[in-house]
Amino acid sequence: MLSKNKIKFIKSLQQKKNRSEFNAFVVEGRKSVLSLLNSAFKIKEIYCSEAALKKSPDLNALNPVIADESSIEKASGLKFNKEAIAVVYQKKHYGIEWDKPMLYLDEVSDPGNLGTIIRTAEWFGIEQIVCSEGCVELYNPKVIQSTMGAFSSRIPVVKGVESFLEEKPESINVYVTHFKGEPVKIVSGIQKGVIVMGSESHGVSGLWESTEHTKITIAAAPGSKAESLNVAVATSIVCFQIKQG
Numbered sequence: 001m002l003s004k005n006k007i008k009f010i011k012s013l014q015q016k017k018n019r020s021e022f023n024a025f026v027v028e029g030r031k032s033v034l035s036l037l038n039s040a041f042k043i044k045e046i047y048c049s050e051a052a053l054k055k056s057p058d059l060n061a062l063n064p065v066i067a068d069e070s071s072i073e074k075a076s077g078l079k080f081n082k083e084a085i086a087v088v089y090q091k092k093h094y095g096i097e098w099d100k101p102m103l104y105l106d107e108v109s110d111p112g113n114l115g116t117i118i119r120t121a122e123w124f125g126i127e128q129i130v131c132s133e134g135c136v137e138l139y140n141p142k143v144i145q146s147t148m149g150a151f152s153s154r155i156p157v158v159k160g161v162e163s164f165l166e167e168k169p170e171s172i173n174v175y176v177t178h179f180k181g182e183p184v185k186i187v188s189g190i191q192k193g194v195i196v197m198g199s200e201s202h203g204v205s206g207l208w209e210s211t212e213h214t215k216i217t218i219a220a221a222p223g224s225k226a227e228s229l230n231v232a233v234a235t236s237i238v239c240f241q242i243k244q245g
Contacts, residue, residue: 002047002071010075010087014141023090025139028076030056030083035149037061044087047072052083059084077141090139093157096164098172099192101242102128106161106208107199108231111136115146116232117197122150124239129156130164130194132205161207168194174213176204177234181215184237188244195242197235 012018013026024044027033030052036043037058048064049072069082076085096102103126108114114136121129135158136143144151159167168174173193175186187195196213198204218229218237229237 001065002067002075006045007071007075010085011077013087014077016137016140019090019137019139024087025090025144026077026141027086027088027144028078028081028084028141029145030059032145032149033062033084033086034059035152036086036088039152041091041152042089044089046084046086047075048084049082055083062086078145091155093155096130096157096159096167097128098169100127101187101190101192102126102130102194103235103239104130104132104164104194104196105135105156105231106132106196106204107134107202108132108197109134109136109199110231111140111142112146113230113232114138114140115143115148115151117235118143118147118154118156119150120232120236120239122147122154124243126239126242127154129154131156131158133158133160161205165207165211174208174211175216176208176213177238178204178215178217179228181217184216184218184241185244186214186216187238187242190242195238197231197238199231 010026013024019025027036033046034056046062046064047067048059049069050066053059072085073082103121138156174196175193176196177198196204196208218234
């Protein structure tokens with residue numbers, strides 16, 4: 001049963017202050033909830049409709065509470081979700097593994113872009129993402145939804161640019177995306193290194209510009225009038241290139 005108080009609580013987690021207070025977030029939709037199976041997340045509660053369980057019997061392994069579709073719909077932040085909803089405890093990664101390729105996202109503020117980048121990294125097997133402190137919050141519902149379940153295995157580390165650069169070993173190369181730089185194919189097949197993706201509107205922050213790093217660019221077609229690439233699209237191209245060679 002999904003009581004009125006439970007619905008109110010779940011709805012409250014649409015707001016960041018409540019997610020922080022309760023150290024929890026919401027996962028919505030049958031497929032996204034199913035991605036929690038065998039993940040490292042601790043689940044507080046899951047509600048599923050009977051129809052959802054018929055479509056995806058594996059949901060039973062998560063010990064869901066059966067709820068009617070109208071109650072799930074009332075608790076959901078999505079326009080169309082009558083199948084499943086979960087409240088999950090947040091978890092954080094603090095350590096950085098320097099011996100593998102990683103993405104550093106600098107001030108990426110759009111939740112759809114961050115979610116798509118996490119999904120893309122999962123697809124290409126880029127095992128680590130680091131977000132600047134100015135990035136949109138991972139547990140924003142739009143971020144979670146945009147990952148299409150990839151959040152369950154790709155949890156970004158949050159680290160300020162200055163502290164990140166202080167910790168970075170000298171042997172680790174940094175590649176900063178820029179309008180003018182080396183062709184992006186320079187990262188083809190790299191086994192370790194940091195690729196910095198800038199914000200949608202401002203590019204990379206000044207601290208990256210003021211340090212000696214390799215600048216890389218995704219060349220536009222001659223005569224292109226587009227000002228820039230969407231950061232999620234650019235990240236997809238970079239991830240594809242890393243996996244070449």
